[in-house]
Amino acid sequence: MYLHWVTFSLALVCWMSAGGEYCGTDDSGSAYRGLFNFLSSREDNLLNNTRPLTSVTVTKVYVDLYVTSITDVNEKAQSISTQVKIFTFWKTRRQLWDPADYCDIETITVQKDLLWTPDIAIAESIDTQFGSKESPYVHLVYEGLLYTVDILSVTSACKMDLYRFPFDTQICNLTLQSLGYTDEELNFHDLTDSKYLTSESQQNFQTQGEWELLNINASIADCSTMWFSQNRKIFKITIRRRPLLYIINLIFPVFCFLVLDVASFLINASESEKLGFKVTLLLSISVLLLILNDKLPSTASQMPLIGIYCIGVFSLIGISILETIFVSILIAIGEETKPVTPTESGVDVTVQHDGVKYLHLDTVTGRTEQMTPDKLKQILMEFWVFTQQHQEKVSSCWTLAARIVNVIFTVLYIITVIVFLSFLGKVWFQF
DSSP states (O other), X not given: OOHHHHHHHHHHHHHHHHTSTTSOHHHHHHHHXXXXXXXXXXXXXXXXXXXXXXXXXXXXXXXXXXXXXXXXXXXXXXXXXXXXXXXXXXXXXXXXXXXXXXXXXXEEEEEGGGSOOOOEEETTEEEEEESSSOOOEEEEETTTEEEEEEEEEEEEXXXXXXXXXXXXXXXXXXXXXXXXXXXXXEXXXXXXXXXXXXXXXXXXXXXXXXXXXXXXXXXXXXXXXXSOEEEEXXXXXXXXXXXXXXXXXXXXXXXXXXXXXXXXXXXXXXXXHHHHHHHHHHHHHHHHHHHHHTTSOTTOSSOOHHHHHHXXXXXXXXXXXXXXXXHHXXXXXXXXXXXXXXXXXXXXXXXXXXXXXXXXXXXXXXXXXXXOHHHHHHHHHHHHHHHHHHHHHHHHHHHHHHHHHHHHHHHHHHHHHHHHHHHXXXXXXXX
16 A cells, blocks of 8 residues: 555665665666666566566556646636646566665666556546656666656646536546556556545645645546456546635625615615616626626536526616616606696686676576676686696606505515525535
């Protein structure tokens, strides 16, 4: 399980013994050259590019993968860029020697092109580059153990679930497999457990950006096709987004716009600024939706909750604008039917006496009475007052209807906002 600790200990012993008290500088150099010539001149051609065979035909490869940084996560392209360090160990009976014969040298370093190395590739890789200059060497230990250390910058495909963005947790796989060997020729094995991989990766994590490394889970699986079967080692990397940036730049501003829209109901409906204020809020949310569109993929299987949140607030403000327009129409109708005074209307109810006698038939007594100008003026004034009262009642009805509609809509609007935010928050903020 902890084979790599044994390997590093052996390498340390070798480095110390190469310059130890038993050999001088010249002797150590001669021993190193002699050991290399010995391995190169073995009758079975030890240093070659053929797969080493042990007592069994399957070559066991021990692999560990450590994530040292997460450089980029592209949600629209569904890809993740990471820097990883890969330790690869395997054994052979070809490269064996007795350290006592070679000045206690227990490990040597040779070029990769002189030895067989596992052809390991990352199945999900879109673009793979060495983080620094590729190491051209393989380290050999006298007991027949070989190991390499590679530092890679990997851009790999990762199917992301953005339903709870930006409070989401993603699981991305890095699958190591051989390009040319079947499971009957090469098998992967665990070098350390997942807990140790996670702990070491978190301690050596070099970036503190948007993403936090939570866990690395290693497992081994077989993949079969109609032609052959291969052994794979799968590293499931679990990462979690730090949502503070999106809370400040997106979620909180939209919430403030919603609060301002609720507060706008306190503005008198007859004021023209109320409608302009609500339209400005609607346009502001439209700008934030454009920012969100640049971040989220257009091919998501289900709409993210942040999209539901923004569209819900956008729709609520849009409905409140329609309600404001409707109430304004009711108030305008009431203003049109509002009665005016005789002076405002330009009507002169003064009756001038021109010597003409007006007769008035009393329907009760059946007698005809002479109508004087003063009495006619009184009748006209009474009719005018009656008309004013009727118009006042009609205007009051329209105004009252506008107030009732505004109060009822305000109450329903506040209830809808509370229910919407409560339900969304219960699903969204699940940590």
